[in-house]
Amino acid sequence: MKAPKRTREWWGPPKKFTVNPETRKVSWLELFFDLVYVIAIAKITHHLSEGMHSENILEFIFFFILIFWGWLNGSMYHDLHGAEGWRTRFMTLWQMLIVSALVITLDSPAESFVFNVTTALILLQIFIIYLWWSVGLYDKEHRKLNRPYSIIYLAALALMVTTLFLKDPFIIQVILFSSLFLNYLPPFVLYALSKVRTNRFVLSESMTERLGLFTIIIFGEVIAGVISGVTALHQLNLKIWINFSLAVILVFALWWLFFTLISDRRCKKGMLNSSILQILYIPTLLGLDLLAMAFSKLFTDSGLYIFDIINLKQLSGFSMSLFLFGMFLMTFVLKYAEQYYILRKRIQWIIFSSAFILMIFSLVNIELSLGTFLFTLLLFVLSIIILLNYQWYGIQVKKNKAIQDQN
Structure with missing residues (x-):
């Protein structure tokens, strides 16, 4: 079918396809x-x-x-x-x-x-x-x-x-x-x-931003799950407020990890890489959304068995493990500067190991109080952040020293 010969400006025909979409802000x-x-x-x-x-x-x-x-x-x-x-x-x-x-x-x-x-x-x-x-x-x-x-x-x-x-x-x-x-x-x-x-296709900066915004939607659901779970208790005390704070800080730590390692990075060139990255968002965000669902019930009955096989604590650990594993896979299709090639390898090893350890922790099902359980998860995620920052600043120090030696 031939394209219309004339289209009124007010109707606004679709913008023509380009392999390199222009940089623009999200509307x-x-x-x-x-x-x-x-x-x-x-x-x-x-x-x-x-x-x-x-x-x-x-x-x-x-x-x-x-x-x-x-x-x-x-x-x-x-x-x-x-x-x-x-x-x-x-x-x-x-x-x-x-x-x-x-x-x-x-x-x-x-x-x-x-x-x-x-x-x-x-x-x-x-x-x-x-x-x-x-x-x-x-x-x-x-x-x-x-x-x-x-x-x-x-x-x-x-x-x-x-x-x-x-x-x-x-x-x-x-x-x-x-x-x-x-x-x-x-x-x-x-x-x-x-x-x-x-192979000439490049995922635009605006689309990268849109994927980050969709991720924010899911993080919002996790926070909503925490609030919903605490609200269901009706009567509040210091212990509940501590558990609430630990859960919110845990979500913030997960946000920190994702938006530091993933959302500030551009995808490698090519439609294949772009499509793989988009699909990898599915298990990553699915893990987050399952965590939201777990938090909505975790505060009222943390030992409740769901899906006939695991309890809410196990589901929380499994969901976080799935989230981290999705991030690990994403690093293979994201662009990193050549001088940070070694850092990328270390990031991949740290994230994969963390996801694996968390999965084992979830399967073992150690009996912990809710506060101890949330604190353990938070300490685990904070350890990942500290380790990654140590690796980053270590490379920066070596880089600055090399520049000084050259001068």
Whole structure:
């Protein structure tokens, strides 16, 4: 289909695709767009905390990955093709409406839950397909790159539609997860088909900032989980306030780690590296969101067993371990200055070792009071920060000494 010969300026056709997006600040529209995802994440976290059993965890993981996929597509579209005009605003509005509808369907009664949620998913899928396909009407270059997305997204849509005619919950779950897998596949297919072109792609500074902002949303959920957990106690005393303070400081320490090591770094060049980084945000942020869910119940019953296998303390340790392991993997696709190559290797070793130790600690399930448990986790994270700072300043001292010797 040929691009329209004339488009009114007020409508604002999509910005043409460029391999090096211009540096820009995140717009107010994008921040407003993020608000609906704040609500969506809060909803699925609350939904899981209200029914903590093994069946719900897969449902939670599915919705978390799906919500991140919707947010990622909307954000990437705005970053690559967002323009001043009504079209970009209308596209943002429609996606906000669909995601809001999806959130509403999560409270559907059991007999209509699957149908209502699946219908909302289908609408979101159709919208994302149109979002990317329609750019090809204005930009022929984008049309060539868009084919893998259109074909694979349509295949995922077909799978979703088939679930409306099925009754077996297990088969429906398998098909929905398969469609979710397909939705994350297009950039890797495009890379295989067009390595030369995709190798020139660079994840923009604004998109790096957007990923950091989405991470802030999840950190906000963790703080909300702490507040919710303490509020449920009704009667407060010094011990509770100490536990509350330890939990908040622990969240702040995790924030410090992430935004020092990850969010201030640019991704390596190439669509493959960018796509890998975006996917690695899933387990990292999933770990944070599980921690939020654990904190919402930890203060009232820290020994409660959930998902039929682990208690809330174990889940907290496991969630932090998953968060650290995700950070470890991210360091492989982030750019570091050549003079800090040795430091990067040390950072990777420290983070991986910490994630492994924390995982073992969670599996052992040592009997500790809540205050002692939170203090142990905090001391562990602070030790990582101190060790990393020691490595950083050690290299800086050697660097300054080498400069002085040369002079």
